[in-house]
Amino acid sequence: MAAYGYVKFFHIFFMAMWAMSAVGAYIFYLRATIFEVRDNPENEELKKRLVWAYEQFDKTVILEHIAFPLLLITGAILYYLGGWSLAQHWLLVKLVIVIGFFIPLELLDIWISHILGPRITRRRNEFPDEWNSGRALHLKFLLKSSPMIRITVPIVILLAAAKPVLW
Numbered sequence: 001m002a003a004y005g006y007v008k009f010f011h012i013f014f015m016a017m018w019a020m021s022a023v024g025a026y027i028f029y030l031r032a033t034i035f036e037v038r039d040n041p042e043n044e045e046l047k048k049r050l051v052w053a054y055e056q057f058d059k060t061v062i063l064e065h066i067a068f069p070l071l072l073i074t075g076a077i078l079y080y081l082g083g084w085s086l087a088q089h090w091l092l093v094k095l096v097i098v099i100g101f102f103i104p105l106e107l108l109d110i111w112i113s114h115i116l117g118p119r120i121t122r123r124r125n126e127f128p129d130e131w132n133s134g135r136a137l138h139l140k141f142l143l144k145s146s147p148m149i150r151i152t153v154p155i156v157i158l159l160a161a162a163k164p165v166l167w
Helices: 002-039 044-082 089-122 128-162
Strands: none
Touching: 002 044, 002 128, 044 089, 089 128
């Protein structure tokens, strides 16, 4: 049963890596620069900084998308090693959130970040309007998904840590 503790450590590590990598980049690199550019749309230096901020954000999103599958894998291993069942309602609620919200959200984010994003970034200088509309789509995704993430991630952590009896 010693393996359970090690797997749990990695599960928690990958959860932190998944939940915090892009969030930190969004808050500290991207959001502030977007607001500055909106307030000063003619400032060329700010526009260059915005491109840089998006590039830094894209790098951290890669970490997020590496961590998420590893989080799912370690979660499945914990389920097996721990002898859990869906009769434990905390686990059922956690899995509904993970399968019903996090997985579709990550699939959409992967498509935006790694399929659409590189395609429009390669043509940024040729078609700046396409790049701007693609980035606007990614920003819209971030703005729409962030409130739900701020609610569901702490709920999942609480469920995993406290394992409450729900009904």
